[in-house]
Amino acid sequence: MSGSLHLPAGVLSARFENKQTLSFVERTTPPPVLLAPHLLRLQDGAWSLMGSRCVACGELYFPRARGCTRCSGTELDDTALGHSGRLWSWTIQGFRPKPPYDGSSADGGEAGFQPYGVGYVQLESGLKVESRLTVADPARLRIGMPMRLTLEAYRHLPGGEAVHTFAFEPVPDSTPS
Numbered sequence: 001m002s003g004s005l006h007l008p009a010g011v012l013s014a015r016f017e018n019k020q021t022l023s024f025v026e027r028t029t030p031p032p033v034l035l036a037p038h039l040l041r042l043q044d045g046a047w048s049l050m051g052s053r054c055v056a057c058g059e060l061y062f063p064r065a066r067g068c069t070r071c072s073g074t075e076l077d078d079t080a081l082g083h084s085g086r087l088w089s090w091t092i093q094g095f096r097p098k099p100p101y102d103g104s105s106a107d108g109g110e111a112g113f114q115p116y117g118v119g120y121v122q123l124e125s126g127l128k129v130e131s132r133l134t135v136a137d138p139a140r141l142r143i144g145m146p147m148r149l150t151l152e153a154y155r156h157l158p159g160g161e162a163v164h165t166f167a168f169e170p171v172p173d174s175t176p177s
């Protein structure tokens, strides 16, 4: 595993500007296939997690919620939660999770399984989000390190097209040496 930027299908190269904006250099094919499109939105060229904000008390939820567990409010607005935060806790998933969390057996079953990082990333709003991590090497993960949202190929369709899920990766130059 590496901390390099995982690019959606069709994006030849991309770079972050000021660690905020992901600028696509070129796109020649349709947007990437997403495992859960409702969790993400492309805003000004950058992917943002989409959640809910309670109108009454401001509590944030990810994924979206229909009711507020804090104030019992029932009016919640969709809200963009951004794409950056800090690693709050993490572990390495060393075996294939049981269904329905296993992606697909089309990727080689147990033999094809690659360990991956999973953790909670605390977004700038304070909300903690559970996410896959692009890094599976404990030496490259540190609680509190800056992380940013990216897409990662999760499984492949019969035709070979990748289905992407969101993941967080360390911001370059923040990995402990």
Ligand SMILES: [Zn+2]
Pocket (backbone or CB within 6 Å): 054, 055, 056, 057, 058, 059, 068, 069, 070, 071, 072, 073
């Ligand atoms: Zn509320």
